[in-house]
Amino acid sequence: MARKSAAPQRRTDQLSRDTIVAAAIDLLDASGEDGLTFRALSERLSTGAGAIYWHIANKNELLTAACDALIARTLTMSATAATPEDTIRALALNLFDAIDAHPWVGSALARALGQMPMVRILESLGRPIRDLGVPARDQWTTVGALLNYILGVGGRNAANGQLARTQGLDRSDFLETVSAAWSGLDPVAFPFARGLAAQVRTHDDREDFLAGIDLILRGIAAPRPRRRG
């Protein structure tokens, strides 16, 4: 008697939230944000599509959980350095590298507002800021500035990764395209952007990111005006 299609192997052990999240991370790393579907996930887990919903509420929760697992891993890696500044620099770089290696984390973070991954980052960033001597009333603004800068870069990295995947361009191809487009801009309407075309081609993302962190650190160290005293 002929069967319509090969019966899929079903797993014998129980599914768990952690197993699902781990599989989701594999899928996201392998095929990007669009690659994470409940169908692909259930196939990889040798289970039915609906089974996942017993352990996780919906796709958004799954994405946040995957993001949190990765962020937690990244942050525990970041030991305390010699100075608060160095701690912040090291932490920021670890986050940059994590988002660079897993672009989907960049956009997942943006959606995970008051939730765990954000809280973890806030906490890790907050301690060295406190140690820097930033007064309590300025801590929220300060951590916010650093966090938003980091998330901004992360979002751009995520977009880069997504673009590279869908267009099949590698990094230097992409930069070449942007640089060429910018050199072609109207010199009257866009003098500044036009002048940037050369720098776009040769810049180092990681170095620029760190330079931005240093700029913000200088801003934190600089005395606030209108204090009179």
Added chain:
Amino acid sequence: MARKSAAPQRRTDQLSRDTIVAAAIDLLDASGEDGLTFRALSERLSTGAGAIYWHIANKNELLTAACDALIARTLTMSATAATPEDTIRALALNLFDAIDAHPWVGSALARALGQMPMVRILESLGRPIRDLGVPARDQWTTVGALLNYILGVGGRNAANGQLARTQGLDRSDFLETVSAAWSGLDPVAFPFARGLAAQVRTHDDREDFLAGIDLILRGIAAPRPRRRG
């Protein structure tokens, strides 16, 4: 003779890219990112679903075009102020307000990398930075820091707007939830985040955003170390 359903009125004038983009903006404003579908759009334009593809390549291009129209509008609004600092502040605030009023712009911008909306912002931000006396070799880093901070805040705003829409929470409800969750954090593992709970409830997004801009401006003004002389 009974018809299956009311035959839709079809438009008599020609469709154009601008008409489509304008309708897309209306739809995005009215029902958020998820509200923009080719079916909803074609209904609003009294045309067939496939007709839009004659004028616009795909959804991504449509989103970028909508974003660009709004950004162009926002930037021409931003006149030059008394000082470069004030010009940057005014520009940043205009962008903040635009993203606040149209949250979808926040996430659309992240995806519009080397394209027009980004170039426009870069250009508007770049001139006052040049006027500030930032040397050519630091201009890319400087404009990048400001841009990424602004985009980071924009991304967060976009997420806020999306959340408010889907959960049906208003701003203060949402902040209340976050604040409550943070007060409940483990005081040993998360002392800093816990201490922020109170500030979360009462803070002013717009003011904090501007404080971050000021912090970065101080960083730009601060002398760079390791110059020796």
Added chain:
DNA sequence: ACCTGAACACCGTTCAAGT
């Protein structure tokens, strides 16, 4: 040249039915 609208190949999510 421009538009129609059915069709295709997908989605996330639900839920009766099974064990």
Added chain:
DNA sequence: ACCTGAACACCGTTCAAGT
């Protein structure tokens, strides 16, 4: 308690056929 997998209500995009 946990899982199955068909079914539902959608998507973006394509394309033969019309004008």
